Amino acid sequence: MQKQLIDFTKIKKLVVKVVSSNIKIFGTQSTENYIAYESQQPSLEYKDDTLVVSSKDRQFLGFSIMESKENLEIAVPLDMKEISVGCVSSDVIVNSLRAELLVLRTVSGDASLQDIECSECQMKTVSGDI
Numbered sequence: 001m002q003k004q005l006i007d008f009t010k011i012k013k014l015v016v017k018v019v020s021s022n023i024k025i026f027g028t029q030s031t032e033n034y035i036a037y038e039s040q041q042p043s044l045e046y047k048d049d050t051l052v053v054s055s056k057d058r059q060f061l062g063f064s065i066m067e068s069k070e071n072l073e074i075a076v077p078l079d080m081k082e083i084s085v086g087c088v089s090s091d092v093i094v095n096s097l098r099a100e101l102l103v104l105r106t107v108s109g110d111a112s113l114q115d116i117e118c119s120e121c122q123m124k125t126v127s128g129d130i
Contacts, residue, residue, distance in 0.1 A: 001036040001073065006044070006051070008033045012081035013050040014074070018042070019088040021055065021070040027078035027097030036073040049081075091128075104130075 016023060035042065035053065045052040053074065069089075076083070076097065084103040085092055091110045094102070098117040107126040123130050 001038055001071065002041070003034050003036045004041065004044075005032065005034050008051075008077050010049055011046075011051045014076060014080060014083045015050060015052045016072075016074070016083075016085045017052070017054045017087070018070075018072065018090055019055070020090060021072050021087065022091045022093075023085065023087065024071075024073045024093045024095070025083065025085070025097070026073075026075060026093075026095040027080075028075045029078060030075070033075050033077060034073075035075075038071050040070065042072060 016025070035044070040055065043054045053072070055070070078097055080097060080099045082101040083094070083097070083099050086105045087109055088107045089109060090106065092104060092106060093112045094104070094116060096115045100119045102116065102118045102121045104111055104123045105125070106128050108128060109125065110128045111123065111125060111130045
């Protein structure tokens with residue numbers, strides 16, 4: 001996997017929107033926060049205190065469509081204000097982090113959460129297990 005370092009010092013909100021990608025988001029105490037990807041680097045868009053991660057391929061209903069299933073790994077600081085994940089045909093793993101708000105929406109994908117602390121959590125799947 002290829003790795004790109006990300007400076008989270010000003011980022012309070014992470015938004016991930018992908019199709020056909022397995023996603024792992026986890027908190028780390030290390031100052032080395034990053035996104036790791038296999039073949040195609042995802043798009044990283046910074047808006048004020050928000051980082052939006054999406055794939056660069058064609059769009060469908062607001063989500064990017066990738067030609068083959070990718071694996072994305074995102075290492076974030078342990079404490080985040082908000083994390084929002086929306087994905088189609090994707091499995092999501094979220095581990096070891098604290099957030100004020102965690103939003104997780106999947107269509108045809110499984111979600112696994114472990115060692116999570118949050119003030120508010122919203123989870124929904126259309127066809128998958130949480």
